[in-house]
Amino acid sequence: MLDVRKTAILGAVVQEYIATAQPVGSTHISSAPNINVSSATVRHEMAMLESEGYLIQPHTSAGRIPTDKGYRFFVDNLATPGTLDHATTRHVGDFFSAAHGRLEELLHQTSNLLADLTHSAAVVVGPKAEAAPIRSVQIVRLSSTFATVVVVLANGSVENTTIELTDDDDDICVDAACAHLAAGLIGVALGALSEVTPTGDQAVDRICSVALTELAIVGSGDFVYTGGASEVARAFDAVEVVRSVLHTLEQQFVVVSLVSDIVGRGMSVSIGGEHGIEPLAACSLVVAPVMVEGEHLGSVGVLGPTRMNYPQALATVDVVSELLGHRIEEG
Structure with missing residues (x-):
């Protein structure tokens, strides 16, 4: 554990580096609030912090910058969640009060809202479709050989899948299959679908069976939305870092696994190499459960460089996750 002086100096270095993205020198820190020692003393303490792994010196003549260990100490011991200003709080409240329509659109808009508020990439993982009860079922013929099955779920989301028809499947047959599915599925969770009771009509039963199989597939996925990719691009100077971060954000499975792992471990912040995903080693992720x-x-969650403004990010994801949860609950 760091003593009071080292703690204050490390906190000042982290805050200054977050604000400027420039290595921090001892002279600047010695004039910071609550640092009542000479620059020579600060220089000595910064050297000790470097030897203990909290700071590094990128160049011999440069100041120092925090390591992942330094950021972790800052987050765990110094960075209490900030408070959103009145205008931002009202903006978030107005956003969710005005949100209507499909769940997918709400989650997509929420990712954009988070990105705008934090100037970081935003990740929103919504509830799995399979957990929601079915509110209505429709089978709509697209052509002589294809139809789409549309289910509206109780959480406001809409799932659809395409099924293949045979030449013998006329409109009467399709309508009968639709009515039979509706009778057996309304109120049933999408992830709990099983075979409906056969009607005895071979064509109707075949359509129902195919529809159930396809619905089970689409219901097993996650709603994942990311926003603010351009913010990530502006946060890093190295083109290769930007490319690898953006490529990783496009991989839905990786994003869901990362967020789930952090929340599952009871964490709210994962810093740099802590999350074990090499392309995101220069990034931190701040998350909150819905x-x-x-x-x-x-x-x-929001993803940005390790020098992100942690207090603001923590406050923002907390408020947005709480209001998103209320909005989903209201349907």
């Missing part, structure tokens, strides 16, 4: 009626149904 709770609906006491159940964890999703997560929101």
Whole structure:
């Protein structure tokens, strides 16, 4: 554990580097609030912090910058969640009060809202479709050989899948299959689908069976939305870092696994190499669970460089996750 002086100096270095993105020198820190020692003393303490792994000196003549260990100490011991200003809080509240329509659109807009507020990439993982009860079922013929099955879920999301028809499947047959599915599926969770009771009509039963198989597939996926990719691009100077970060954000499975792992470990912040994903080694992720009626149904998070403004990011994801949970609960 660091003593009071080293703690104050490390905190000042982290805050200054977050604000300027420039290596921090001892002279500047000695004039910071609550640092009542000479620059020579600060220089000595910074050298000790470097030897203990909290700071590094990128160039011999440069100041120092925090390491992942330094950021971790800052987050765990010094960075309490900030408070959103009144205008931002009202803006977030107005956003969710005005949000209507499909769940997918709400989650997509929420990712853009988070990105705008934090100037970081935003990740929103919504509730799995399979957990939601079915509100309505429709089968719509697209052509003589294809139809689309559309289910509206109780959480406001809409799932659809395409099925293949045979030449013998006329409109009467399709309508009968639709009515039979609706009778057996409304109120049933999408992830709990099983075969409906056969009608005895071979064509109708075949359409129902194919529809159930395809719905089970689409219901097993996650709603994942990312926003603010341009913010990530501006946060790093190295083109290769930008390319690898953006490529990783495009891989939905990796994003969901990363967010789920952090939340599952009871963490709210993962810094640099802590999350074990090499392309994101220069990034931190701040996350918060989305709770609906006491159940964890999703997560929101922001991803940016390790020098991100942690207090603001923590405050923002907390407010957005809470209001998103309330909005989903209201349907």
